[in-house]
Amino acid sequence: MKRIGILTRDCAGINACIRAVVRTASFYNIEVVGIFRGYEGLIRGETKVLTRRSVSGIISLGGSILKTARCKAFFTSQGQLRAVKTLKENNIEGLIVIGGNGSLRGAYLLFEEYGIPVVGVPATIDNDVNGVDLAIGADTAVNVALDALDKIRDTATSLERIFVVEVMGRDCGWLALEVGLAGGCEEVLVPERDFDISKMCEEITEGNVKGKRSWIIIVAEGKARAADIANKITEITGLETRVVVLGHIQRGGSPTRTDRILAAQLGSYAVEILKRGEKGVCVVQKEGILSTIPLREAVKPKEIKVDNYYRLIKILM
Numbered sequence: 001m002k003r004i005g006i007l008t009r010d011c012a013g014i015n016a017c018i019r020a021v022v023r024t025a026s027f028y029n030i031e032v033v034g035i036f037r038g039y040e041g042l043i044r045g046e047t048k049v050l051t052r053r054s055v056s057g058i059i060s061l062g063g064s065i066l067k068t069a070r071c072k073a074f075f076t077s078q079g080q081l082r083a084v085k086t087l088k089e090n091n092i093e094g095l096i097v098i099g100g101n102g103s104l105r106g107a108y109l110l111f112e113e114y115g116i117p118v119v120g121v122p123a124t125i126d127n128d129v130n131g132v133d134l135a136i137g138a139d140t141a142v143n144v145a146l147d148a149l150d151k152i153r154d155t156a157t158s159l160e161r162i163f164v165v166e167v168m169g170r171d172c173g174w175l176a177l178e179v180g181l182a183g184g185c186e187e188v189l190v191p192e193r194d195f196d197i198s199k200m201c202e203e204i205t206e207g208n209v210k211g212k213r214s215w216i217i218i219v220a221e222g223k224a225r226a227a228d229i230a231n232k233i234t235e236i237t238g239l240e241t242r243v244v245v246l247g248h249i250q251r252g253g254s255p256t257r258t259d260r261i262l263a264a265q266l267g268s269y270a271v272e273i274l275k276r277g278e279k280g281v282c283v284v285q286k287e288g289i290l291s292t293i294p295l296r297e298a299v300k301p302k303e304i305k306v307d308n309y310y311r312l313i314k315i316l317m
Helices: 014-027 039-045 077-089 101-114 137-158 174-184 197-209 226-237 247-251 258-277 306-314
Strands: 001-007 029-034 047-050 095-100 118-122 163-167 186-188 215-220 241-245 280-286 290-294
Touching: 001 014, 014 029, 014 095, 014 258, 029 039, 039 077, 039 101, 077 101, 095 101, 095 174, 095 280, 101 118, 101 241, 137 163, 137 226, 137 241, 137 258, 163 174, 163 226, 174 186, 174 215, 174 306, 197 215, 197 226, 215 226, 215 241, 215 247, 226 241, 247 280, 258 280, 258 290
Parallel strands: 001 029, 001 095, 095 118, 118 280, 163 215, 163 241, 186 215
Antiparallel strands: 029 047, 280 290
């Protein structure tokens, strides 16, 4: 294999992964073509050869130097054919796709429908890639949210108020559960679990009578809007409630040590996998060991052990 392509989504650790791909490929005298703006750029032919110097000094940067964009056109046959044409015109013999569930679905489609040698690298703050213990970017996102949460708790305690904090997580509640447990929160609302707001308000009222004046409730964006939950709490309990929406702050920031090392390992391993002829797989790390799983498995819905998290959160509240 002489030439490979790379496209990405964005989250902390992506640049560290790009660096690992480019420098490992360079070690084996394989040229790397960077594809800008994800599948949109693949369709439009937005490419540039990346060298060892191209990726110098990016290991600590958040986001992606290759940029990213959502692309509805890619999920049409016309868009896919244009993407495949770009790969052929650039003599790209294999493709590394770094991203979450959506990006990996695109990678699987290229492999399954068009026979493109593709290797996926899991990178998403939602940590929603099936069969993956930890995706690149997830650890940083938890720590960014946790830093904000610690500051919110200072205010909640001082002013004796209820705070509803909205974090990312459209279909998967992993981020909310991690932040809720690590932040010592009283309640976590996630897409995977039903909740009874009347019961929650009853607990808040009883706690208030016993002298517990501050509460922090984490809500994943895919479950409900923080403002709606806060309004309902105030309406039922009569207690003052504040809202904080962390939003895209969770996607940015300098990657943690965990994400940098994971990105280096998975990015380098992805090149090794393509070099030895494996394709249609996603690289993963389980219990410190690098391996692969089929992309068709990686794009299935991921099950989170919500009850294990939730039980401990309620015990420790």
